[in-house]
Amino acid sequence: MIINTVIQTEAERNEAMIRDYEALIKELPKGSLICRKNRYYYLKYRKDGKIFDEYIGKDEEKVARVRELLALRQHYITMLSELLKEQKTINKILDTLE
Numbered sequence: 001m002i003i004n005t006v007i008q009t010e011a012e013r014n015e016a017m018i019r020d021y022e023a024l025i026k027e028l029p030k031g032s033l034i035c036r037k038n039r040y041y042y043l044k045y046r047k048d049g050k051i052f053d054e055y056i057g058k059d060e061e062k063v064a065r066v067r068e069l070l071a072l073r074q075h076y077i078t079m080l081s082e083l084l085k086e087q088k089t090i091n092k093i094l095d096t097l098e
Helices: 002-027 060-097
Strands: 032-036 040-047 050-057
Touching (some): 032 060
């Protein structure tokens, strides 16, 4: 059936996009940007249950770049979540067609 083929193709495309987004998310920094005394910035994140503070500095360009990367990571996480919901729906449809 044509519908089954189209849905199967969409499922494969979604799986590829999910893998791509997961790879992109792993490359980007996680955590949040913290400003301390005298406008010194730190990237605060968890790793293996411990909290780490990575020094960023005062450089506005570097701080802006880290903010941009954190926002991009959040965008990718949102997109990945939507793709996972869509994949779940596609799998349900494929199960009913078979």
